[in-house]
Amino acid sequence: MSTALPMNSSAETSKSARSLGVTGRRTVGPVLLLALLLAVPWLPTFWVNLLNNIGLAAMATLGLVLLTGVAGMTSFGQAAFIGLGAYTCAWLTVGTDVPGWLAPIAGSPWLALPAGLLVTLAVAAGLGAVTLRLSGHYLPLGTICWALALFYLFGTLESLGAHSGLTNLPALQIGAWSLDQPADMAWPIWLLLGLALVLSRHLLDSRSGRALRALNGGQAMAESMGVPVFRTKMAAFILSALLAGVSGWLYACNQRFVSPAPFSVTAGIDVMFMALIGGVGHLWGAVAGAVVVTLGRNGLQDWLPSLLGQSGNYESVVFGLLIIALMHRAPNGLWGAIHRRWSRRVDPRRAQPAALPAAAPLPRRVQPTRGQPVLEVRGLTRRFGGLVANKDIDLTLHAGEILAVIGPNGAGKSTLFNQLSCVDHPTSGEVKFLGQSVLGWQPRRMAAAGLSRTFQHVKLLPSMSVLDNVAIGAHLRGRAGLLRSALRLDRAEEARLLGEAQRQLERVGLGALSHVEAGSLALGQQRLVEIARALCADPSVLLLDEPAAGLRLQEKQALAELLRKLRAEGIAVLLVEHDMDFVMNLVDRVAVMVFGEKITEGLPAEVQSHPKVLEAYLGVDL
Numbered sequence: 001m002s003t004a005l006p007m008n009s010s011a012e013t014s015k016s017a018r019s020l021g022v023t024g025r026r027t028v029g030p031v032l033l034l035a036l037l038l039a040v041p042w043l044p045t046f047w048v049n050l051l052n053n054i055g056l057a058a059m060a061t062l063g064l065v066l067l068t069g070v071a072g073m074t075s076f077g078q079a080a081f082i083g084l085g086a087y088t089c090a091w092l093t094v095g096t097d098v099p100g101w102l103a104p105i106a107g108s109p110w111l112a113l114p115a116g117l118l119v120t121l122a123v124a125a126g127l128g129a130v131t132l133r134l135s136g137h138y139l140p141l142g143t144i145c146w147a148l149a150l151f152y153l154f155g156t157l158e159s160l161g162a163h164s165g166l167t168n169l170p171a172l173q174i175g176a177w178s179l180d181q182p183a184d185m186a187w188p189i190w191l192l193l194g195l196a197l198v199l200s201r202h203l204l205d206s207r208s209g210r211a212l213r214a215l216n217g218g219q220a221m222a223e224s225m226g227v228p229v230f231r232t233k234m235a236a237f238i239l240s241a242l243l244a245g246v247s248g249w250l251y252a253c254n255q256r257f258v259s260p261a262p263f264s265v266t267a268g269i270d271v272m273f274m275a276l277i278g279g280v281g282h283l284w285g286a287v288a289g290a291v292v293v294t295l296g297r298n299g300l301q302d303w304l305p306s307l308l309g310q311s312g313n314y315e316s317v318v319f320g321l322l323i324i325a326l327m328h329r330a331p332n333g334l335w336g337a338i339h340r341r342w343s344r345r346v347d348p349r350r351a352q353p354a355a356l357p358a359a360a361p362l363p364r365r366v367q368p369t370r371g372q373p374v375l376e377v378r379g380l381t382r383r384f385g386g387l388v389a390n391k392d393i394d395l396t397l398h399a400g401e402i403l404a405v406i407g408p409n410g411a412g413k414s415t416l417f418n419q420l421s422c423v424d425h426p427t428s429g430e431v432k433f434l435g436q437s438v439l440g441w442q443p444r445r446m447a448a449a450g451l452s453r454t455f456q457h458v459k460l461l462p463s464m465s466v467l468d469n470v471a472i473g474a475h476l477r478g479r480a481g482l483l484r485s486a487l488r489l490d491r492a493e494e495a496r497l498l499g500e501a502q503r504q505l506e507r508v509g510l511g512a513l514s515h516v517e518a519g520s521l522a523l524g525q526q527r528l529v530e531i532a533r534a535l536c537a538d539p540s541v542l543l544l545d546e547p548a549a550g551l552r553l554q555e556k557q558a559l560a561e562l563l564r565k566l567r568a569e570g571i572a573v574l575l576v577e578h579d580m581d582f583v584m585n586l587v588d589r590v591a592v593m594v595f596g597e598k599i600t601e602g603l604p605a606e607v608q609s610h611p612k613v614l615e616a617y618l619g620v621d622l
């Protein structure tokens with residue numbers, strides 16, 4: 001299994017990374033796991049119990065890594081989902097009020113697993129529907145609310161044994177083998193954890209994984225690339241809850257006793273600590289965090305009383321201080337520190353990106369005929385309170401032309417772009433795309449219709465590879481979902497998507513840098529990566545917000561050449577740009593905006609000598 005990182009897919013997840021020696025490291029995980037399991041019969045029971053606790057905690061923490069580190073959502077309710085898995089198992093196997101219709105599955109801990117997952121899925125879907133629309137601090141606060149609610153529910157429902165819980169759960173059986181000892185339970189715990197790590201790794205190296213990671217790049221970017229943001233958030237939330245549910249089921253089978261205390265909000269905070277300490281951006285961070293927190297707490301409980309006396313509970317205080325110190329020293333967690341140390345030894349820019357598997361090109365969309373109006377803007381007005389950012393704007397963009405929108409800072413150009421890509425909606429007026437009104441459309445629908453864009457402030461995922469960043473643009477050209485991706489049934493499609501991403505990178509002149517982290521590129525190169533990402537969607541219309549900003553002269557010339565080629569292919573390009581040389585030598589027409597209004601529109605030469613334009617730019621009153 002790879003030690004690869006979900007957030008840092010660059011050097012490790014791209015195939016190119018193999019040249020950096022990842023293949024060898026991929027075998028370390030399974031070999032260690034097997035050695036551990038084979039050693040279990042010789043370990044004292046105390047250590048086997050610790051090992052099992054680490055495995056159980058790592059499983060739930062893995063869910064939080066996917067939710068928080070990968071998808072960017074914070075939850076303190078993970079322990080409540082562990083509780084759901086555990087209590088479902090306990091209630092179905094020893095509950096006294098299990099209804100008759102559940103009789104066929106009652107009493108079997110094996111059948112309690114799918115049942116527990118169903119319950120977890122249903123509860124997570126319900127809670128996700130009400131909390132995932134919250135943003136900022138409200139989301140974690142929301143998770144605390146329902147975590148508290150579930151905790152008190154576990155402790156008050158008589159059928160769940162209230163505060164005393166449910167006891168004497170049957171042991172798992174495999175044929176004649178009863179898994180009634182901790183040493184027996186180490187097998188299902190660690191094998192399931194290994195499986196979860198492998199499936200998560202597969203998932204992250206896929207179209208669905210890129211969609212999950214795109215959530216971290218902001219809602220506007222993800223939606224504009226065709227990622228259904230809310231659905232993807234829900235998927236991450238449910239996936240994370242299901243991993244906690246499996247952990248809860250294993251916990252119940254291991255302890256054979258379930259009570260509310262281990263599923264409190266405090267326990268949820270502990271899971272968050274494990275993720276942060278291990279490295280919330282790394283799958284193996286879940287295991288590292290579980291090891292450190294479990295062993296650390298245990299060690300402190302043993303050593304502190306002999307050092308500081310029995311009178312106070314200093315363990316939590318010292319543990320808290322150690323965590324703060326660790327966060328100062330290793331803000332990306334232990335696994336993050338290990339990864340950084342390793343990647344310093346290898347310069348990915350010197351490594352050759354490995355060849356991608358040969359794959360047929362993706363089908364192209366039918367492009368509108370040259371000269372056909374693709375975007376028609378009529379009377380577009382956007383007010384922000386008393387400020388009129390766009391006022392009564394008319395504009396038409398045709399297939400196969402490059403139109404520039406220029407204007408001083410604050411003229412309303414980005415506001416116009418946001419409305420054209422449906423990231424924002426006009427106060428009044430109309431936008432038509434290929435003759436169809438886009439009123440009320442979401443950016444995703446606009447992307448599907450054939451409009452792709454870049455952003456004034458680059459929106460890349462800096463720790464992800466350039467290739468993966470670009471492949472996000474091809475999201476709507478693939479179909480594979482979470483399950484197919486996790487089971488690696490998406491490889492043919494994935495090869496085509498990555499092939500397309502590589503082609504677009506070569507088109508913008510960055511083919512040789514596909515495997516490096518996007519954040520390591522210069523700003524100008526990052527803008528080119530955004531253009532490649534937009535091209536990956538096979539657009540009919542390309543909106544480029546300041547594409548030449550930060551580019552060197554040669555890069556600008558290459559970009560101008562690329563845009564001319566796109567124009568020749570019949571693509572319509574609308575760009576906002578401050579570099580007048582770049583604009584005037586490239587575009588067919590120029591629209592000039594000042595204080596939210598379009599003051600003129602015409603050929604570059606006409607616009608350059610227009611008195612109103614001179615006045616706006618030079619402050620000359622003519």
Ligand SMILES: Nc1ncnc2c1ncn2[C@@H]1O[C@H](COP(=O)(O)OP(=O)(O)OP(=O)(O)O)[C@@H](O)[C@H]1O
Nearest residue numbers: 384387389407408409410411412413414415416456
């Ligand atoms: N969400 C918003 N809420 C309130 N005011 C906004 C919002 N977005 C933009 N504005 C205001 O609208 C005006 C136009 O902003 P916009 O960013 O569209 O200008 P611009 O021409 O793109 O400027 P620049 O070239 O500096 O990027 C500015 O005064 C800006 O402060």
